[in-house]
Amino acid sequence: MAASADHVKALVRAHAEGDEDAFYSIALQLAAKSARQGHNRLAAELRELVDQARAQPINKREPIPVVQPRGELAELVSASYPNVHLADMTLAESVRTQLQRVLHEQRQRERLENHGFAPIYRLLLVGPPGTGKSMSAAMLARELSLPLFTVRLDGLISRFMGQTASKLRLVFDAAARNRAVYLFDEFDAIGAERRIEGDVGEARRILNSFLLFLDEAPSESLVVAATNHAVILDSALFRRFDAVITYDVPSAEQAIQVLRRRLTSMNTAEVDWDDLMGHVSGLSHAELVRAAEFAAKDAILSGDDVLSTSALRSALDRHHTTRHS
Ligand SMILES: Nc1ncnc2c1ncn2[C@@H]1O[C@H](COP(=O)(O)OP(=O)(O)O)[C@@H](O)[C@H]1O
Ligand SMILES: [Mg+2]
Secondary structure, eight states, X not given: OOOOHHHHHHHXXXXXXXXXXXXXXXXXXXXHHHHHTTOHHHHHHHHHHHHHHHHSOHHHHOOOOOOOOOHHHHHHEXXXXXXXXXXXXXXXXXXXXXXXXXXXXXXXXXXXXXXXXXXXXXXXXXOSTTSSHHHHHXXXXXXXXXXXXXXXXXXXXXXXXXXXXXXXXXXXXXXXXXXXXXXXXXXXXXXXXXXXXXXXXXXXXXXXXXXXXXXXXXXXXXXEEEESOSTTSOHHHHHHOSEEEEOOOOOHHHHHHHHHHHTTTSBOTTOOHHHHGGGOTTOOHHHHHHHHHHHHHHHHHTTOSBOOHHHHHHHHHHXXXXXTO
């Protein structure tokens, strides 16, 4: 048998943590090791097993109870079961490390709780639009096999003028009952008191009820608030979070990685990536993805899957000129 004791231990650990990616990558290491030791048949079988397991549709692998918000809650919250993995994201090293830490603590929460500690569960994500804040909330839900409940605060506040605080209460109560990732998107809508015209009392009530919620929120659920504007948030708010993660537009190298990852189904053999480095500055991840998609669809519609440097370059430059329109 080619399995080393270390591999078996690592497999058990990955399983216990629910870390599917680690589990399969250890299995693949084991396959590689078997191949080196001449056990080619075992190596091939292992690889095939991993491929088959990964190809299964998610809902076959882990039946998650379908929790759909009902009644009044359905107007405030949308539920989804995202399929985004940490490995799908291109992130600054510091951001990746912090997200990994959150996953690690969440997966080990029982061990922490047995000693009287809570895992990180209140996160504030700050950064420019299109840099992966909402995507990160989806990724956290997927990696922890939890549903994602999204609350769009800007919509909530304008729709329920005067009763936003009581509507939020419904969401908070649901968070206490269902273990899930709760994403409060466009979170600055809460801190931006002066923008709520005419009713300062209402803005205070919303802020206070949110602060109270953060203090009382059960650590079983993950509360993720995302905002494009950190500056307008009250400092009392900042202090209530366990971690504040700051996102930014990608470096030139990361930008190229975003493009390449979006174009894996295309023939990019002729693309001069170094040339494109000069055309990505300042673009967000979302803008890069859109430019890649634009160029790819153009190529497909004009008859083939071969991408040229010039097609990508003009898609990127086009973004630079249209982004403020
Ligand atoms: N860090 C990232 N890595 C890969 N793709 C990204 C990243 N950030 C954003 N994207 C792409 O842009 C889209 C929009 O990103 P989103 O998470 O909604 O941005 P934000 O919430 O920060 O405004 C995503 O669905 C994804 O296609
Ligand atoms: Mg977003």
